Amino acid sequence: MLTGGEVTAVLDRQTAVMEQLASDAPLSQVLDSIVIALEELIPGSRCSVLLLDEDGVLRHGSAPSLPVEYSKAIDGLAPGPLAGSCGTAVHFEKPVIASDVTTDPRWQDFRGLAQAHEIGACWSSPIRSRSSIVGTFAVYDRTTHKPDQREQELVRRFSHLASIAVDHDRAARQREAHHQADLARQSAERANHAKSQFVTSLSHELRTPLQSITGFAENLKTLQLSPDQRQKALDGIAGAADHILSIVDDVLDLARVEAGAMPIQLEPVNVRQAILVATDLMQPLATQRRITLQCSGPALFVQADRRRLRQVVLNLVSNALRFSPSDTSVHVSTEARGQTVEIHVVDEGPGIPRDLLNRLFVPFDRLGADAGREGGAGLGLVLARRLTEAMCGSLDLDSCVGKGTRATVTLSACHDATSPSDTLRGRSLSQD
Numbered sequence: 001m002l003t004g005g006e007v008t009a010v011l012d013r014q015t016a017v018m019e020q021l022a023s024d025a026p027l028s029q030v031l032d033s034i035v036i037a038l039e040e041l042i043p044g045s046r047c048s049v050l051l052l053d054e055d056g057v058l059r060h061g062s063a064p065s066l067p068v069e070y071s072k073a074i075d076g077l078a079p080g081p082l083a084g085s086c087g088t089a090v091h092f093e094k095p096v097i098a099s100d101v102t103t104d105p106r107w108q109d110f111r112g113l114a115q116a117h118e119i120g121a122c123w124s125s126p127i128r129s130r131s132s133i134v135g136t137f138a139v140y141d142r143t144t145h146k147p148d149q150r151e152q153e154l155v156r157r158f159s160h161l162a163s164i165a166v167d168h169d170r171a172a173r174q175r176e177a178h179h180q181a182d183l184a185r186q187s188a189e190r191a192n193h194a195k196s197q198f199v200t201s202l203s204h205e206l207r208t209p210l211q212s213i214t215g216f217a218e219n220l221k222t223l224q225l226s227p228d229q230r231q232k233a234l235d236g237i238a239g240a241a242d243h244i245l246s247i248v249d250d251v252l253d254l255a256r257v258e259a260g261a262m263p264i265q266l267e268p269v270n271v272r273q274a275i276l277v278a279t280d281l282m283q284p285l286a287t288q289r290r291i292t293l294q295c296s297g298p299a300l301f302v303q304a305d306r307r308r309l310r311q312v313v314l315n316l317v318s319n320a321l322r323f324s325p326s327d328t329s330v331h332v333s334t335e336a337r338g339q340t341v342e343i344h345v346v347d348e349g350p351g352i353p354r355d356l357l358n359r360l361f362v363p364f365d366r367l368g369a370d371a372g373r374e375g376g377a378g379l380g381l382v383l384a385r386r387l388t389e390a391m392c393g394s395l396d397l398d399s400c401v402g403k404g405t406r407a408t409v410t411l412s413a414c415h416d417a418t419s420p421s422d423t424l425r426g427r428s429l430s431q432d
């Protein structure tokens with residue numbers, strides 16, 4: 001029986017453990033507290049907790065006073081009829097008292113280990129959770145020893161506490177697993193929704209040019225057309241087919257880059273050359289729209305995929321030209337910023353309202369722009385951003401309604417390859 005003073009000591013320690021549980025302390029820490037509390041109440045003893053894992057073997061839980069080598073040696077112990085005190089206690093689901101391990105048959109395979117670590121007696125009790133055994137609580141003595149009633153009472157109380165700690169830990173893990181599963185489900189649902197949305201938008205985008213092809217083809221088949229009208233119908237078919245092709249190309253690129261399957265070859269690329277190639281290609285559109293296309297800034301080298309960098313700049317310059325009014329200018333510039341290089345594409349167009357900026361990178365979202373007006377499918381920016389990210393860079397847009405839009409591509413600088421004297425020197429392509 002416990003004396004009045006001991007009951008108070010037990011209660012104090014139980015309360016301390018309960019407080020640890022309430023504050024969600026890690027299981028190992030709670031088990032250490034339980035084991036240390038019992039060692040204090042049974043002077044001279046060394047205690048341990050082993051936990052049964054999913055594979056049915058006993059794993060180290062807590063043994064602050066036992067030699068680490070001993071704990072390591074019995075970690076992974078399989079329960080059985082002759083598996084020391086702990087393994088046997090789990091096997092028969094009842095306490096095992098080996099009051100002299102040198103003669104106890106259940107210790108026959110562990111005698112050398114016991115001798116090496118001064119173990120004379122070991123008494124182990126199964127820790128029961130609600131429906132099953134979850135581990136063992138062991139009390140070791142250096143000499144032969146039989147537990148008295150008081151010790152048995154103490155072990156009963158502290159095993160119960162250990163079972164509460166294990167249950168608490170399992171419940172917390174289950175909650176966390178449910179939470180993670182919930183997050184994964186939500187993210188899968190979002191991805192699924194985005195995919196359906198994408199497919200719906202894609203079929204809608206393809207239907208428009210397909211309908212015009214069908215319409216022109218019908219005209220060619222049924223109507224008596226003049227050579228002029230005939231040519232117009234054929235041009236209409238070619239234009240619609242080109243549009244379909246460009247959508248399909250962009251969708252395939254987007255799918256490849258999002259699947260991480262886009263071959264990207266990073267190498268030092270001269271940004272000046274990439275910009276000049278892209279702006280030269282865009283010059284006819286600039287001339288047609290009466291927009292001045294200018295380039296400036298130092299010639300710098302970046303880590304990029306030459307072809308994909310050109311595709312990104314083309315996308316941005318084409319947006320700047322198509323969405324800006326005549327008699328404005330579009331300025332492409334480079335800027336060194338520490339370990340990075342920025343490419344800016346700045347226009348004097350209508351700008352984009354702040355609340356629409358986060359929709360810029362949503363496939364097929366043209367921010368309500370009239371579908372036919374500028375003929376785009378709404379894939380350019382999302383593709384440009386994904387390509388830039390695949391080159392380990394970033395793409396951002398900043399805009400001010402009534403003033404214009406600035407697109408910034410940031411890429412890693414390649415300092416070794418830079419040639420500072422080589423600059424774009426305010427070259428105005430429209431005047432070339």
Ligand SMILES: Nc1ncnc2c1ncn2[C@@H]1O[C@H](COP(=O)(O)OP(=O)(O)OP(=O)(O)O)[C@@H](O)[C@H]1O
Pocket residue numbers: 319320323324347349350351352360365366367368369375376377378379380381382405
């Ligand atoms: N420089 C800009 N100025 C004003 N609006 C812009 C600018 N760049 C993009 N936008 C707006 O963002 C939308 C999405 O741009 P994005 O480049 O993704 O598609 P798009 O140009 O419409 O079509 P695509 O690039 O596939 O041919 C555009 O439809 C337009 O409304």
Ligand SMILES: [Mg+2]
Pocket residue numbers: 315318319376379380381
């Ligand atoms: Mg575009």
